[in-house]
Amino acid sequence: MPSSQSTDPRTKRLRLRPAAEVIVEKDKPRTMKGPGGVARGIRLKMSLAATGNAPWPLYFFGPPGRGKTMAALCLLDRCYLPYLYHATKSLRDLIIVAQYNQQTREYPYGIHENDVWRSIRQANIVVLDELGVSEKVSDHHYETVVGVLDAREFKPLVIISNVTPDELKRVYDNRVWSRACCGVLVDFSGYPDRRIASTRRFGNG
Numbered sequence: 001m002p003s004s005q006s007t008d009p010r011t012k013r014l015r016l017r018p019a020a021e022v023i024v025e026k027d028k029p030r031t032m033k034g035p036g037g038v039a040r041g042i043r044l045k046m047s048l049a050a051t052g053n054a055p056w057p058l059y060f061f062g063p064p065g066r067g068k069t070m071a072a073l074c075l076l077d078r079c080y081l082p083y084l085y086h087a088t089k090s091l092r093d094l095i096i097v098a099q100y101n102q103q104t105r106e107y108p109y110g111i112h113e114n115d116v117w118r119s120i121r122q123a124n125i126v127v128l129d130e131l132g133v134s135e136k137v138s139d140h141h142y143e144t145v146v147g148v149l150d151a152r153e154f155k156p157l158v159i160i161s162n163v164t165p166d167e168l169k170r171v172y173d174n175r176v177w178s179r180a181c182c183g184v185l186v187d188f189s190g191y192p193d194r195r196i197a198s199t200r201r202f203g204n205g
Contacts (some may be wrong), residue, residue: 010183015093015124033160045186046075055183057157061164072127072158085117085127091194092144105168117151125156131180132163132171145172149179
């Protein structure tokens with residue numbers, strides 16, 4: 001296991017609540033059990049990053065329904081505030097509104113763009129969900145993604161996507177790909193669709 005004294009600036013230890021220092025529980029099964037489980041291999045990678053023994057960001061990828069968002073939220077549940085969760089599209093829309101507020105001063109007490117970026121820079125950890133959902137990348141969308149990646153460089157960041165790292169390069173470009181995939185890659189594609197499994201479990205399919 002890499003040393004927690006790594007000189008790589010990407011291996012920043014996450015501020016975890018004291019009762020949640022151990023993310024990986026050795027007595028848990030190696031596979032997902034039921035709708036609420038997180039596979040041991042995935043928990044291990046999360047734990048390595050959270051304790052400063054693996055580089056950020058964590059890039060979760062795989063088909064829909066495999067538990068990517070749930071795993072990220074489990075990590076947030078163990079962290080000290082402040083932390084942020086944003087879907088890429090909703091963050092883009094928030095920044096557009098904040099830019100308008102700041103430029104027009106029509107809403108002097110509304111959120112401004114500087115406020116949005118300050119919260120992203122200062123958060124203990126940020127989760128950016130639904131990256132690469134649409135292959136039509138507008139200028140606003142691209143600037144939002146690059147802005148988050150730059151603001152969270154060398155800081156705890158979890159990126160969630162349905163596309164593989166290679167596909168991410170095609171949807172965006174080398175700039176986004178190299179920043180998003182320079183840390184720990186976590187492939188969820190080998191796990192069952194949890195939504196379908198949950199439906200069957202309750203006798204609806």
